[in-house]
Amino acid sequence: MSAQREHAIVTEDLSLWYGDFQALDGVSTRIRDGVITGLIGPSGCGKTTFLRCLNRVNERYGNVRTEGMIDILGKNIYDDDVSLIELRKSVGMVFQRPNPLPISVYENVVFGLRIHKRRSELSKSVLDQAVEEALGEVRLWADLKDRLHDKETDLQLEQQQKLCIARLLPLKPDVILMDEPCSALDVEATTAVEELMRSLAGQYTIVIVTHNMAQARRISDDCIFMLLGNIVEQDRTEDLFLNPKNEKTADYIEGRYG
Amino acid sequence: MQLQRSKWKAFSEGLIEWTIRVSGISAVVFVFAIFIFVFWEGKGLLFSDDFSISELLTSEKWDPTHTPPSYGAARIILGTFSVALVAMIITVPFSLGGAVFISEFCGPRLKEILKVVIELLAAIPSVVWGFIGLKITSVYMKELGADAGVSLLNGAIILALMSMPIIVSISEDALNAVPDSYREAAIGLGVTKWQMVYRVLLPGAKNGLLAAVLLGMGRVVGETMAVLMATGNADNNPFSSDAPFLDLLVSVKTMTATIAKEMGDTVNGGDHYQVLFLLGVLLFSITFIVNLTAHLVIHGVKRK
């Protein structure tokens, strides 16, 4: 993989059906490497669907059919020889509701290592270090270093969501997908998670779905506006919000859409 | 608008409420009444001078029709526990595996089919299972070297099959209750199916699974007719033989089978009659403890 790659994710003519219902209709896009790309659009336009294609978690529902191509870091993820396990290791996902597993904070962070590495590679010092690094990166270390063995349910929502980000990091992902990661959080927690995302940008390619226009403006470098299973406009965030080229984009960001 | 309730409505509502209340309370009353009745029938012997409880529990000599009679139920108790233990060893992995398969791995159609089949399995009467044990599985036991075919292992296999539906269906409910967000989290991190099962589903559903196993055990310990027919009901100690730990091919007696078989031959109120009731008290206590544990375990899930 070349470090100088410009685009981390390239899709071509990506279409997806849930049974007979077409949720994505020929989506072609290029998502820049190492920046935050915001994904906005009215409810039901296919944002979540698109995001979930990128690590192929969509396929757990039996009735999903996909066509087209998704290239992530130079590899078509729909090729037959792609390992879903490796794909999901390098394309991590953060969900709308924080969903830490019902195990301790420590075990949540090392869960990925435990499933991907052989037991012999995981000495206590390796695991301890991974936990300290990951929690440090999401700024939870100071708060939680004395509570590593507490159940995750004792945490506040903000901490839970940060933990869900932290557990991706020991696997050294290239891409982090986030589906409305702040929609369950209050204002302060949202600010904290946004700061965290800014600090992660550069190291990781982040794609974030959001309903919150202000949030998209604050944190994203690029922005994609979707409508009815298709991309209407994609641009640098500033340009998209200040000079939308498409009338529909303008309508949406001015709140004239549902 | 008329706000006043009609008299009839008020009366019928009250009646319904009382009926429900009485049925609820009566369930509790019945359980206690049965326990007291069983205990009452056996208490004369329990407190009499020429009977010792420790003999009942430890002596291996069960000869209630001899004069003087011997009431040593140790072999019967060992028989009960060993059949139950072997049955559980057989049924737990299959039932849990089956539940995992039904709830996580098979398509919707196969799922429906399997659920129906398992319900059918639950509907087979006990005596029919007894027949199967007596006539079908026992043939294979003979090939394995059991003299009569009917044996401990034979009974355990029948009991394993009989307890499977209850364990599978309760386990499946427990697995369905594991939040889907856990599955998504794990899939997102790249688990294999097998890792999903043992790292997420089994820990996530563990209380429910434990409850399922305990309820299955209650069924196994309490079952009578099938076990009477399938074990052969001969008075042997499965632990004292040439086999290393437990002789699986020997015919054994269980408490339930002993009570059912011998009760008809006893004199009402006689010593033999009373000792069988004492066995009943013991059995009742065991199943009560098993079911209570299961209940507490399930309740633990709900409180969280």
Ligand SMILES: Nc1ncnc2c1ncn2[C@@H]1O[C@H](COP(=O)(O)OP(=O)(O)OP(=O)(O)O)[C@@H](O)[C@H]1O
């Ligand atoms: N599993 C599914 N089965 C069938 N249809 C689905 C499924 N998931 C989503 N859809 C449909 O696909 C369309 C796109 O859904 P999607 O969840 O991607 O929208 P979204 O843009 O994320 O919406 P929101 O902003 O409300 O989260 C919707 O019309 C939805 O009803």
Ligand SMILES: [Mg+2]
């Ligand atoms: Mg969505």
